Amino acid sequence: MHLAYPAVLSALLFCTGLYGVLARRNAILVLMSVELMLNAVNLNLVAFDVWLSRAAADTLHSGQALTLFTIAIAAAEIGIGLAIVLAVYRNRGTSDIDRLRDAAEGPDDAPETDRAAKKAEATA
Amino acid sequence: MSPATAPHGFLSPTGVEIAFVLVGLVTFGAALVTVTTRQLVHAALWLVMALGGLAVEYLLLTAEFIAWVQVLIYVGSVVVLLLFGLMLTRAPIGRSPDADSGNRWAALVVAVAAAAALVWVVVDAFRATWIDLDGTAAGSAKVTGASLFQHWVLPFEALSVLLLAALVGAIALSRKAKADRAAADIPGARSDRPTEGAR
Numbered sequence: 243m244h245l246a247y248p249a250v251l252s253a254l255l256f257c258t259g260l261y262g263v264l265a266r267r268n269a270i271l272v273l274m275s276v277e278l279m280l281n282a283v284n285l286n287l288v289a290f291d292v293w294l295s296r297a298a299a300d301t302l303h304s305g306q307a308l309t310l311f312t313i314a315i316a317a318a319e320i321g322i323g324l325a326i327v328l329a330v331y332r333n334r335g336t337s338d339i340d341r342l343r344d345a346a347e348g349p350d351d352a353p354e355t356d357r358a359a360k361k362a363e364a365t366a
Numbered sequence: 367m368s369p370a371t372a373p374h375g376f377l378s379p380t381g382v383e384i385a386f387v388l389v390g391l392v393t394f395g396a397a398l399v400t401v402t403t404r405q406l407v408h409a410a411l412w413l414v415m416a417l418g419g420l421a422v423e424y425l426l427l428t429a430e431f432i433a434w435v436q437v438l439i440y441v442g443s444v445v446v447l448l449l450f451g452l453m454l455t456r457a458p459i460g461r462s463p464d465a466d467s468g469n470r471w472a473a474l475v476v477a478v479a480a481a482a483a484l485v486w487v488v489v490d491a492f493r494a495t496w497i498d499l500d501g502t503a504a505g506s507a508k509v510t511g512a513s514l515f516q517h518w519v520l521p522f523e524a525l526s527v528l529l530l531a532a533l534v535g536a537i538a539l540s541r542k543a544k545a546d547r548a549a550a551d552i553p554g555a556r557s558d559r560p561t562e563g564a565r
Contacts, residue, residue, distance in 0.1 A: 243383050245495040248427065249488040251390040255397055255416075257481035262401030264473030265466050270451045271406065274413050277444060278397055281420050284436075288429045288505070293497045295504035303513035306505050307521075309432050310514065313439050314525050318532035320444050324451040325539040337455045340467050 248289035256282035393419030429505030
């Protein structure tokens with residue numbers, strides 16, 4: 243098989259995930275796009291490992307081992323990410339990334355500092 | 367795609383290549399629908415199709431152990447977790463008009479530029495490279511297990527520690543919000559003051 247087929251498919255999937263991460267508003271949809279990007283990397287790793295499998299004594303099948311590690315880390319990442327999204331939803335009532343602007347700097351900076359000052363005052 | 371300089375024929379693709387391209391088109395289409403549909407639950411279900419298509423691609427690349435791990439972990443658990451997340455955040459059933467943020471055109475420009483650059487570089491780099499799929503499978507359970515437990519034991523164990531840390535972290539994140547709310551409910555009026563002041 244031509245190596246360009248899996249490599250091109252992987253590049254296209256990665257860019258699809260990139261578009262999703264940049265364009266989506268819901269945090270869970272952003273997490274789905276991150277999963278797409280991770281899968282694109284996995285496909286690349288598997289394809290190159292199969293390409294180099296004749297030299298497996300030198301490469302130690304590192305592509306497939308790294309793919310398994312990536313899958314496990316992606317599972318951990320989705321668990322932590324969903325826990326964070328649920329905590330944010332519970333506290334703020336929304337999971338839209340556009341509305342979580344507490345750390346943003348911009349024209350509406352003054353009320354944020356005002357609120358932070360009042361909160362610090364209330365807790366002090 | 368690129369002129370063949372190897373003894374393989376470019377215009378006479380093998381059956382594996384045809385199957386790979388067809389499944390790849392289905393996978394890419396499902397991924398595109400996943401990032402563009404306005405129905406949140408449909409996005410998760412199209413993601414199942416994309417991840418399943420990738421599992422078939424792994425099978426075509428003779429990496430069968432990875433393919434079944436993909437089915438087990440991604441299709442089996444990650445998508446179920448995502449669906450639970452959609453339900454617990456009360457995602458609207460049906461079309462939600464604000465699924466995309468305002469910077470989608472900038473995102474489209476960035477993604478298309480990145481895709482063009484990556485595809486051009488990859489095709490240019492690997493135009494005369496061929497994967498030899500004949501012979502023994504490169505990723506059967508025996509081969510993968512042997513390499514994993516001979517050469518990759520230490521990262522494997524470190525990964526188990528990472529999974530344990532992620533488990534504890536997820537539980538702590540879920541519990542801490544509840545404990546905070548309980549602590550906020552007991553004093554009552556005192557925790558409500560800063561939000562009223564902000565109003």
